[in-house]
Amino acid sequence: MALIELILILGSIPLYAGEIDILLQKLVEKGILSPGEAQEIKIETQEQVKKEIAEGKFSNLSSWVQNTKLKGDFRLRYQHDHSKKLSTTTSPTDKDRGRIRLRLGLESKVNEKLLVGLGLATGLNDGSADASRSTNVSFSDSSSKKSLSLDYAFAQYSPFGWLTLIGGKFKNPLWEPGDLIWDTDINPEGGAFKLSKKLSSNTELFMNTGILVIDESSGYGADPTMYVIQPGFSHKFNDNVSLKGAFSYYGFSGVKGKQLDGTAGTNSKNSSNKLIYNYKNIAPALELGFKEPFKMLKLDIPYFALFAEYVKNIDSSVKDDNSGYMLGFKLGAEKIEKWANWQLRYNYARYGKDAFLDILPDSDRYGGKTGVKAHEIMLDWGLGKNTWLGIDYYYGEQLKGNFGQSQSKPASLIQVDWNMKF
């Protein structure tokens, strides 16, 4: 036993690996160690040395660097918008744009349980519809300098493995398989907490909640605010089939009678452009995923998922155009990680003009308006590690009955992206 300890000590000083191998071999030959014991010592020593190298590498860095992670991404985009010729217009409307998006993020640990994060991104901060829902800037204005804004800044406290509290302006804490309700660029403001409990290796329950401030108004209690609670679950039936689902409840206060910043202008409003309804939503969502689903057909496709979302404004004051849904699928690689990884995604969304607030949905789907139906199809193609090409096509129309008009005003949008993350 003392001999084994001696070898372990030797393993922790800079001996050549070959020297330990020779020593162990001799001890096996002399019958002092069995081959299994020698193997155990050799591998555990290798692992110990690997760990000490990692610790050494780490201890050479100053403590703030050790506790800080920097990340970001850059996107170069060509975008073409097209609106069909209508009886009220003389020609179709077409618009071509070159756009960029840059995002930089930093997360730093204050201590083992407390984290602070901040992100900067290109984009506007003027309260317009684009300000919360887009991080693109267009090539324009004689090569003008572009705005860089605070995208998020938050503190995150995790007192236990199953509880995380977040405050500030942060990444959306809610799970959504598509983007029926939330544009993925929106980083809500306020407070949230996330609970999770693993019931077994296959099943996990979670609950996300938040009190999210939409706008600030003068007067006590008048701020338009969203209250949300989202219990959900994920379950793996086996190595290849999984199901994730959640049921969200959204309550709002201080919304009726307000004109919200960032509105797409499609929720019902009065002549002063103030919202005439309250909003109170339920939103169930499900995603069913399959790994290697077409193996029986000898098709090498790693992943296929079907998803569905539904939303309904259950406030009793809203009688019409108060629900919506999205159906879609994802096919291909779960993540684009290398050359020739690909992923195809499709969704169809349809939602009435008062199904939910028009400050939230994807700004690329018919300008982020409600009262629309739209198809979206996306293809991503891996170019290498951390870089991929993406093509995204939208075709949308206004729901005619929602606005008392005879024309659906169809419009399409195509985006060709070169994405890089670092």
Place this chain on the structure above:
Amino acid sequence: MKTLINICLTAIFAMGIILPCYAEKIVAEGSTTVLPIAQKAAEVYMKRNKDADISVRGGGSGVGIASLIDGTCDIATSSRAIKDSELDKAVSRGRNIKAHVIAMDGIAVIVHPSNKVKGLTKKQVKDIYTGKTSNWAQVGGDNQKIVIISRDTASGTFEAFGELALEKEKVRPDALMQASNQAVASVVSRTPAAIGYVGLGYLNPQVKALEIDGVMPSKETVLTNKYPIARPLFMYTHGVPQGLAKEFIDFIKSPEGQRLIEEEGFVALR
């Protein structure tokens, strides 16, 4: 608003009550290859020690190591050594990862006893399983089409064989997939042109094990690193294990634990 706050507080309170109930047990999570060893050992250990509560989960080596780094399991089971990137992450979070080798996983390539081929190179095995070689005559055998027998994709043996022998290339799609080591050995014993692979513990006189790169699979050649289709199996802990985690790992490394390992078809260290 009040209702929502009440619901949230109730949920936190409920979690706070439920979670301490689990505090006494240990969780071993990770490799599907190590899963049968951990399950069997936990079952025997808990039968003897009624107060012990050992929860064993699969999910994959990466999942187990990630859980250990996150502090959501006590023992990460793994069929591979921890990666440098995982160690960096662990160190950055102040986790002191300690490795424990519990067994070796050696995989024998088997054929029907009437097959005149005595050995293959690792590359020939790879070419046969990926479809580049399809006739025994191409590797010194009789002129007959090779019948490929493989484990099903959910098995740890399939995963290990894919990594160690096939360098992560895919098994040809017309391979006959079997649900157990015994089933592979049984089909190979009844099919003169078949080739299959099994854990060392499943070799029997009805099948013939092939030399790989000139080395016959055996406990001795696996433990001395001479046989090429072999790998160590690990349990990782945060620091030197204490309490039940220490007792459980000690049990697995004991002669009785090592006997259980051999019963599961793996190579014991002792």
